[in-house]
Amino acid sequence: MSTAPHLAAVPTDPPGVTGPAAVASPWSRLAAVANRTWVRKLLLLALLAAAWEGYARQLANPLLVPTLSDTVRALVQSVRDGELPGRVAISLKLLLMGYAGGVGLAAVLAFAAAGTRIGAELLELLTAMLNPLPAVALLPLALLWFGIGAGSIVFVLVHSVVWPVALNAHAGFSSVSPTLRMVGRNYGLRGPLLALRILVPAASPHLLTGLKVGWAFAWRTLIAAELVFGVSSGRGGLGWFIYEKKSELDMPQVFAGLVTVVSIGLAVEHLVFRQLEARTVRRWGMRT
Numbered sequence: 001m002s003t004a005p006h007l008a009a010v011p012t013d014p015p016g017v018t019g020p021a022a023v024a025s026p027w028s029r030l031a032a033v034a035n036r037t038w039v040r041k042l043l044l045l046a047l048l049a050a051a052w053e054g055y056a057r058q059l060a061n062p063l064l065v066p067t068l069s070d071t072v073r074a075l076v077q078s079v080r081d082g083e084l085p086g087r088v089a090i091s092l093k094l095l096l097m098g099y100a101g102g103v104g105l106a107a108v109l110a111f112a113a114a115g116t117r118i119g120a121e122l123l124e125l126l127t128a129m130l131n132p133l134p135a136v137a138l139l140p141l142a143l144l145w146f147g148i149g150a151g152s153i154v155f156v157l158v159h160s161v162v163w164p165v166a167l168n169a170h171a172g173f174s175s176v177s178p179t180l181r182m183v184g185r186n187y188g189l190r191g192p193l194l195a196l197r198i199l200v201p202a203a204s205p206h207l208l209t210g211l212k213v214g215w216a217f218a219w220r221t222l223i224a225a226e227l228v229f230g231v232s233s234g235r236g237g238l239g240w241f242i243y244e245k246k247s248e249l250d251m252p253q254v255f256a257g258l259v260t261v262v263s264i265g266l267a268v269e270h271l272v273f274r275q276l277e278a279r280t281v282r283r284w285g286m287r288t
Contacts (some may be wrong), residue, residue: 108162
């Protein structure tokens with residue numbers, strides 16, 4: 001007597017569903033998209049833009065707060081005329097010069113502090129004296145020492161960058177364990193080689209933080225210095241652009257300059273430092 005083979009019950013998809021991908025409903029897909037960080041930030045940005053537009057229209061005083069639409073039109077017009085890109089280029093050139101100088105000087109001080117006790121005491125003394133001093137407060141002295149031109153602004157930029165970068169680098173180097181230093185010495189690493197191959201990779205989270213803070217300080221100091229005195233050879237940067245438009249009572253252009261300042265700051269944060277962090281400290285598992 002033959003019997004039919006026993007077949008295990010196999011679960012089947014509900015009617016109208018052909019596979020796992022079709023199980024997800026449109027609402028679940030929408031929720032998955034909305035759960036992404038960049039989508040939430042875009043929504044928040046849209047809410048802020050709507051609040052700006054609504055408040056400006058209710059206030060109905062363009063000399064105080066222009067509408068977002070007027071600001072966008074002014075921004076597009078300045079970009080089309082080439083005025084705003086030229087001002088941005090001047091500011092970024094000065095920023096890169098001051099930032100590079102500040103980072104280079106901070107590296108010298110941090111390596112000296114990591115190598116000798118006198119260097120560490122010198123760095124602590126200098127930062128205690130000069131770090132609380134606002135960079136813009138040095139602008140009158142800079143004008144006296146370097147004259148009217150880019151040199152004065154670069155000087156105050158170096159001052160604004162060197163101390164946060166040096167302090168964070170020194171903190172990072174000090175946090176490297178003595179065991180790791182001994183391993184490097186056992187491999188024959190001394191002096192600059194020990195710093196570059198052991199200290200710098202181990203202290204990279206602190207170094208990256210210092211670079212980010214130094215960039216933020218430099219960007220704010222540059223705009224403030226240009227607002228106070230930003231003309232070099234008859235041309236000014238982004239801060240001077242804002243000051244000129246304020247003197248002309250062209251408030252949409254003033255807000256267009258401010259939007260440009262914020263946009264450049266966000267672009268550098270996301271396109272430079274976030275990428276650098278992803279390729280270093282996160283990739284190496286040094287930060288969650």
